[in-house]
Amino acid sequence: MVGLQQTGRKWQIWLGVMAAMVLSACQPSAAGKTANTAAPTGEAKQVLRIGYIGPSETAGGAVGWALHQGTLQTAVQPLGFAEVKEYVFPNGPDLNEALLSNKLDVGIFGDTPALTGEANRGGSTLIGFNSVANEAWLMGRPEIKQLADLHGKNIGVPNGSYMHRYVSGLIEQGLLKDVKLKFLLPRDAQAALSNGDIAAFAAPIQLGPQLQSLNFNTVDLASKHGLQGNSVIVARNAFLSEHPQFFKVFDQVRSAAAKDLRQQPDAYYAYYLKHTQYKEPIIRASFPMESFNAETFPAQGLKLLEGTKQFLLSQKIISKDFAIQDWQIKSE
DSSP states (O other): OOOHHHHHHHHHHHHTSOOOOOSEEEOTTSTTOEEEOOOOSSOTTTEEEEEEESSSSSOOHHHHHHHHHTHHHHHHGGGTOSEEEEEEESSHHHHHHHHHTTSOSEEEEEHHHHHHHHHHTOOEEEEEEEEEEEOOEEEEOTTOOSGGGGTTOEEEEOTTSHHHHHHHHHHHTTSSOSOEEEEOOGGGHHHHHHHTSOSEEEEOTTHHHHHHHTTOEEEEEGGGTTOOEEEEEEEEHHHHHHOTTHHHHHHHHHHHHHHHHHHOHHHHHHHHHTTOSSOHHHHHHHSOGGGOOSSSSOHHHHHHHHHHHHHHHHTTSOOOOOOHHHHBOOOO
16 A cells, blocks of 8 residues: 555655746637747736646636636736736646746646645635536546455556545545555546556546546546545735735636626537537536536535645645635635
8 A cells, every 4th residue: 555654755746846837828818829838937017827737728617717708807907917828737736836936826726736835835825716526537447347446556646636635535544455556647547547557547527537438437436435626726925915906806707707607508618618629528527517616715615625634634745734714815
């Protein structure tokens, strides 16, 4: 069985890696256009820089919908932002490092790396949720039918992600025994499963249903154990201090966008499908309408967030405890 302390050390090593901002960057005002460029430095007063986790060309959710409609760009112009740019990252730790290194202003990513970053280094504020209770799929090779079949085998997980937290939770609960975790990015999962390098992979939204469609077995789901993740929205403390009106403007736009997209799901899915290679059934399964919340801090999201924090503490992945309410932005 993989040592959880060893897992924690590897996790923290990844948090120390500088973000390589040479990945696709998507400019919302030109949907579908990408450029291989680094996030600009010194442009914070001119460009609002939003980072998110790939593989799609947009963050999606309420924030993505607001960018698609242009409402966020319009709303932040009076605050001094000439444009808004999205930057895609392969995983949470890389995004977290970019955020804390002043290469981003706002980050949209899983709650596990967001909590780990705040506990270990601080410097961020929780300003909302882009989606709540995101599913994770434990997808196995044809011979893997149930959790017990994974005894003594390799399981692939994206390091520092909510899928990592999910599989580690199964280990903690004794549902997975004598397994070895291999850190893999989602883009490498299908090949690793096909080649037999791993027996199963903990897949995020989009990839889970995609692997299902390719006839890999659904061994388990995070929702069966209350181990789903959230997509949280955080901002740098220094950025919020420099732009005290930003949160109020941003949250009003985000909330309105969430309400709007839930009223026209077909239009939302049509928009998102233009920015991803996945097919419509995959996207609908990955992003149910109920995951998009109009509230700034929905109760379900906060409950899952607290559960994730307590897990990270219990496994000594983080050593510093803090109150979620102290991390949340204080609004008037």
